[in-house]
Amino acid sequence: MRQTWDIPDAYLPAAGERPPYGHEAVCILNASSRDAHIQLDLYFEDRPPIKGIELTVGAERARHVRMDEPAGLGGVIVPRETPYAIRVTSDVQVSVQYSRLDVTQPNYSLMTTVAHRKPA
Amino acid sequence: MRQTWDIPDAYLPAAGERPPYGHEAVCILNASSRDAHIQLDLYFEDRPPIKGIELTVGAERARHVRMDEPAGLGGVIVPRETPYAIRVTSDVQVSVQYSRLDVTQPNYSLMTTVAHRKPA
């Protein structure tokens, strides 16, 4: 049972000079009893998509996937300060939420939304 | 297959004096293999709607449509600091998220939500 979730407003903000660093996270809950094999596809404004980033969320585990950590993205480096969008595909039922921390000012700002689940 | 998405709380905040300027964006992901022909309709509290702003989101592309850039809106100038709402219509399946950056204070504030997709 393949599931698709979309995050139309993705944007990796500037990191800033000290922690907490500006970042965004794709947060995935897998409450099922089977590991979830996840695929991330990244879509841009003016270039072809980067498809097929693979990761796993274990059974009964949650992961906050940081988009500024290439090691967790099969080595893909997401460009900073570039508008893009993320599609999340899973082979088991999961839930997806997107959050961003922006620190490009003295005080930072948070935003979040549950992603859009494409109707089956 | 026509799709409708609603953003009931739209508001173009004051621009401020230096970048990043206060703005809002309608973010659209078109992960399909066909170009999406998008129509934006703007609804106000006390005047008739502005309907029929047309734009395109290419196949496998994402766009963050800035509501403070008339060039991308067929020349329509959205009034600043005026409560309104946005309806997004597409001829192919897309996903829509709305975000706002407010800078009318020393430190800015972000907010976001996936738009409401009208059931078919």
Add this chain to the structure above:
Amino acid sequence: MRQTWDIPDAYLPAAGERPPYGHEAVCILNASSRDAHIQLDLYFEDRPPIKGIELTVGAERARHVRMDEPAGLGGVIVPRETPYAIRVTSDVQVSVQYSRLDVTQPNYSLMTTVAHRKPA
């Protein structure tokens, strides 16, 4: 065709001493060709609900209903700094989004979400 939308996290923050005042808004888009007769019901933690606040959103109009303005709520005064929840009922198809501006600090903070539409 009656529609129900829920906002489980409502909270009217302190007003602060100068504009922009802390507030929250229930934003309603009525893109239909008929006026929408809206009812707001307010639910609290430890007291009975306040039901039956009535207001209208005209055909092809949007309203950002301020919860700190009793004149627009049939005279009901929403208590400040009190957790509550809002149910919105409409007799025509509308869309609902909730936003809050908190100013109880030098720099303010915004948050928003599309409300939950109860499945028919």
Add this chain to the structure above:
Amino acid sequence: MRQTWDIPDAYLPAAGERPPYGHEAVCILNASSRDAHIQLDLYFEDRPPIKGIELTVGAERARHVRMDEPAGLGGVIVPRETPYAIRVTSDVQVSVQYSRLDVTQPNYSLMTTVAHRKPA
């Protein structure tokens, strides 16, 4: 009629040194005429879930459940500054929204989203 709601991005931020303390809340609206018996299950990145936290939301009442108050969670102490996720299950129809207040800086930041309701 059992209902399931997911909050993939939960994170109890640092409390800070004075009110308002950093916190997160699971906000539940029970507009029905029957008490709602709620179960919270917490899922982590690298340890087994904590399942079966029980609480009640009375008929026609709303509760903003603070995740930093063990007394309201059957004594469970949620670890601070640890990514996790929350599943909410209810025996009557409710609505769920998640909000976080982060105060780990001079000015705080708010974020919110309606939780994801698992399709029946």
